[in-house]
Amino acid sequence: MSTNGHSENPWLRAQQSLLEESLANLHRMARLPQAWLQAERVKKGATPSDVVYEKDRLRLLRYRPAGPIKHRTPLVFVFALVNRPYILDILPKKSVVAHFVEAGFDTYLIDWGTPTAADRSRTLDTYVNGYLPSVVTYLRKRAESPQVNVLGYCMGGTMSAMFTALHPRLVKNLILLAAGIDFSTREGLLNLWADSRSFDVDAFVDAYGNCPAEFLQACFLMLNPVRNVVAKPVDLLERLDDKRRLEEFLTMEAWLNDNVPVPGEVFREFVKYLYQQNLLVKNRMPVGRHIVDLRHITCPVLNLMASQDTLVPAAQSEPFNDLVGSADRKAIKLSTGHIGLAMGSAAQRELWPLAVAWLAERS
Amino acid sequence: MGQDSTGPTDGLGNVMQMWFDMASAAMAPFQGHSAGLSAPDALKQAREIFFKAWSDSWADFLRSPAFSAAQQRLLAGSVQYRKQVRQYLERLHHEFELPTCQDIDHLVVAVGQLDQHVQEQFEELTARLDEIAARLDAPDPGRSDAQTNAPDPRERPAKRRGPANRR
Numbered sequence: 151m152s153t154n155g156h157s158e159n160p161w162l163r164a165q166q167s168l169l170e171e172s173l174a175n176l177h178r179m180a181r182l183p184q185a186w187l188q189a190e191r192v193k194k195g196a197t198p199s200d201v202v203y204e205k206d207r208l209r210l211l212r213y214r215p216a217g218p219i220k221h222r223t224p225l226v227f228v229f230a231l232v233n234r235p236y237i238l239d240i241l242p243k244k245s246v247v248a249h250f251v252e253a254g255f256d257t258y259l260i261d262w263g264t265p266t267a268a269d270r271s272r273t274l275d276t277y278v279n280g281y282l283p284s285v286v287t288y289l290r291k292r293a294e295s296p297q298v299n300v301l302g303y304c305m306g307g308t309m310s311a312m313f314t315a316l317h318p319r320l321v322k323n324l325i326l327l328a329a330g331i332d333f334s335t336r337e338g339l340l341n342l343w344a345d346s347r348s349f350d351v352d353a354f355v356d357a358y359g360n361c362p363a364e365f366l367q368a369c370f371l372m373l374n375p376v377r378n379v380v381a382k383p384v385d386l387l388e389r390l391d392d393k394r395r396l397e398e399f400l401t402m403e404a405w406l407n408d409n410v411p412v413p414g415e416v417f418r419e420f421v422k423y424l425y426q427q428n429l430l431v432k433n434r435m436p437v438g439r440h441i442v443d444l445r446h447i448t449c450p451v452l453n454l455m456a457s458q459d460t461l462v463p464a465a466q467s468e469p470f471n472d473l474v475g476s477a478d479r480k481a482i483k484l485s486t487g488h489i490g491l492a493m494g495s496a497a498q499r500e501l502w503p504l505a506v507a508w509l510a511e512r513s
Numbered sequence: 514m515g516q517d518s519t520g521p522t523d524g525l526g527n528v529m530q531m532w533f534d535m536a537s538a539a540m541a542p543f544q545g546h547s548a549g550l551s552a553p554d555a556l557k558q559a560r561e562i563f564f565k566a567w568s569d570s571w572a573d574f575l576r577s578p579a580f581s582a583a584q585q586r587l588l589a590g591s592v593q594y595r596k597q598v599r600q601y602l603e604r605l606h607h608e609f610e611l612p613t614c615q616d617i618d619h620l621v622v623a624v625g626q627l628d629q630h631v632q633e634q635f636e637e638l639t640a641r642l643d644e645i646a647a648r649l650d651a652p653d654p655g656r657s658d659a660q661t662n663a664p665d666p667r668e669r670p671a672k673r674r675g676p677a678n679r680r
Binding site: 167168170171267268271339342343345347348349350353354357358359372374375376377380381384 | 553556560564567568571572575576581582584585588589591592595596599614617618621622625
């Protein structure tokens with residue numbers, strides 16, 4: 151019986167391919183220790199940067215320009231308080247930051263640092279009316295520019311919107327990336343879980359102080375438990391023999407597991423005033439002694455969102471453009487998820503060149 | 514998938530139907546095997562279909578009142594446990610005359626209040642300085658009348674910035 155005879159028989163062919171796949175899987179398993187070593191060497195940040203300003207735990211990174219600075223107004227990235235900000239510059243071909251640096255923007259990123267128990271009394275006011283104005287004042291002096299461009303991601307986007315509404319003269323252009331604004335939607339599981347009938351945020355913060363990173367991590371895992379707990383290890387197994395894909399996987403996982411605690415009072419305000427009372431869209435959101443009125447935002451606004459986002463559903467970001475006082479406003483919705491909006495291939499190919507062009511026209 | 518709660522029988526029926534649909538869909542790649550799909554690819558496809566159905570099933574559960582009630586109980590229990598541990602530790606700290614979280618909180622509040630007070634004073638001073646500067650820079654209406662009659666314009670700056678005009 152010839153080999154060709156074997157391959158013509160569908161059942162023998164099936165057996166042959168299953169055997170080959172099993173052998174390939176064995177080879178992949180043999181690479182596991184190597185993957186372990188690779189995981190320990192994961193780099194955090196692709197574009198060279200320097201710390202140019204520090205205040206308490208905050209560090210302001212300036213990305214080294216790729217060439218001459220073409221736009222006078224500096225751009226500052228404002229990240230969320232729940233994760234580390236290097237997702238915006240995670241790998242050379244998947245860096246949001248690199249798009250702006252290469253286009254000649256003087257680009258900065260705020261790293262809020264990791265809060266400790268001593269920071270549990272920090273409020274949104276500390277960030278929106280304390281740290282952000284300090285950073286912006288520093289940048290205005292440094293760049294000799296009266297205003298700055300602000301790009302806020304996720305919770306950082308919500309804080310950027312609050313900051314722009316309270317300090318409208320300081321912001322030239324505002325870009326929001328998957329930012330929660332209207333929390334009335336029940337599309338996202340977090341919106342359901344944070345409902346006041348099932349989550350007593352006061353009791354939680356009073357007991358825990360800061361919101362523990364492990365709690366946040368568990369919540370994020372539970373958004374899609376099958377994908378996060380079962381399908382991912384299978385994905386890892388299939389990527390073990392592809393160095394580039396394995397590196398991407400490990401880098402991503404390292405970031406996803408790098409949660410930080412959220413200062414207790416910020417967590418209380420965010421859950422109570424936004425998830426439970428939805429005060430931002432009602433223009434009644436208190437930040438310290440001030441009330442945020444989104445109509446005070448008059449600068450050009452670019453609102454970027456993802457249609458498959460389970461963390462901040464697009465319905466949560468979409469109403470923003472109708473709530474601001476800006477005449478120049480644009481929204482782009484991409485068919486991807488929350489992280490895909492920053493580092494996904496489609497976002498890198500289509501979204502970020504558009505965003506860079508939008509900002510360049512206005513800077 | 515929706516928020517509307519259904520009765521236990523309906524819920525069970527829906528779950529059964531979903532898994533039945535999933536099983537039918539998962540078998541499809543194997544039926545197409547003879548059409549050229551390799552066995553590992555067919556298995557991968559079936560796996561994807563299975564994961565999707567499983568995921569949907571979880572999503573339904575995570576949106577259900579049953580999960581909400583379980584979450585509430587779990588959090589309440591965890592908060593209660595945390596409180597008890599904290600009380601016990603506070604008593605221990607107190608016995609050994611060590612600072613507790615509460616003491617640190619009081620200190621943070623005191624420093625915060627001081628900071629707030631200083632900031633408010635600064636803001637008040639800045640506002641007053643701005644007001645004074647604005648008054649000094651604004652043309653004095655009385656003086657402008659005088660200016661029309663004033664023969665010597667060289668006197669104007671000295672007079673406008675003179676101490677008599679500052680109050």
